[in-house]
């Protein structure tokens with residue numbers, strides 16, 4: 001039995017897969033912040049034309065530029081593993097595979113889109129990119145990509161992470177980016193929050209407002225988003241395409257796929273290429289895994305909402321907990337987002353995708369078992385997919401079903417060891433889904449239509 005299933009560099013996919021081509025219904029339209037139809041000009045203030053085209057494209061296959069493939073080859077194709085030691089520890093008849101996206105220089109799947117976005121901005125003549133980062137994964141990925149294509153990068157980093165994750169900040173600086181703790185007094189959005197909450201620890205929604213404001217206000221500067229948008233999920237489909245080829249090499253095909261789900265990019269990335277088969281009748285269950293404390297798909301509503309806290313972004317129809325929902329300070333920073341990819345939201349609403357929410361302690365327990373059996377220490381976000389896979393593998397042990405399970409190891413946890421420390425000391429808690437906070441936030445949804 002093979003432990004690592006590897007592709008040759010020459011076998012790296014040449015096209016991204018666009019799930020829109022296989023969706024039963026066209027995507028719900030994006031609206032301007034005031035609820036009117038969006039004009040391409042509005043998006044042109046912050047994104048290059050190629051990205052806007054991809055955002056609204058319904059072409060099934062979109063070529064990956066050679067310049068992008070050249071950079072991706074620094075770590076891709078990423079390995080697919082058979083997690084036999086984990087299977088043995090669980091005494092399960094299930095086969096467990098995982099795709100290892102932790103092998104990128106930034107330590108997660110996020111550089112897959114950062115590289116593409118930096119490239120399209122570069123060829124459009126943009127010289128600076130502004131962005132936000134929560135836990136630091138996205139900021140690192142864009143700093144790396146900006147450096148490789150010669151773009152300046154400015155990162156608004158959520159203040160609590162800026163203080164808790166100094167080495168993520170150092171990484172961004174090593175790759176040449178400027179990093180500020182958000183909210184800052186450099187933008188109107190930041191000042192507005194600081195007036196109301198001088199001690200604000202920041203949030204992803206606030207940091208997005210700051211970065212979008214800067215990009216919209218400067219001709220040389222564009223904005224780059226690390227998740228949620230259609231083009232980001234598109235760029236991540238290279239994960240699922242590779243996984244499909246790798247499983248074919250060992251004559252296997254998954255019954256279920258699990259991935260952690262914050263804004264939906266790594267879940268869409270691994271799941272969508274398999275959705276193409278599902279759309280043509282294949283039986284496969286695609287499961288998004290979220291925290292019980294920020295249960296966007298499992299407890300949110302499907303409605304038009306803003307992507308940021310201040311209401312500067314266009315409105316997308318998505319599962320949301322409300323744009324001013326403040327998730328509890330759980331340790332999977334990448335999963336603390338009020339909204340969700342519009343494509344995933346629509347497919348989930350149509351019953352074509354599944355979702356499960358898992359409490360924090362169970363995710364760390366799973367991450368520790370995975371570390372002890374397979375060696376790799378998963379990011380707290382990735383622990384959610386590990387935990388959901390373990391739940392299913394344990395069910396298989398009871399029923400005797402030899403299911404084939406695949407999960408996405410979206411990143412490693414080397415910069416999250418203080419979270420593991422707190423777990424070991426018994427300091428972490430399970431946050432129940434904050435019913436009242438969600439209700440309060442959902443009362444502030446924009447009125448549309």
Ligand SMILES: *Cc1c(COP(=O)(O)O)cnc(C)c1O
Pocket residue numbers: 108109110137138226227228260261262263264265266267334335379381382410411412
């Ligand atoms: C950002 C991040 C996530 C969540 O973001 P998605 O867009 O939902 O993929 C998950 N895992 C890791 C390691 C991350 O850095």
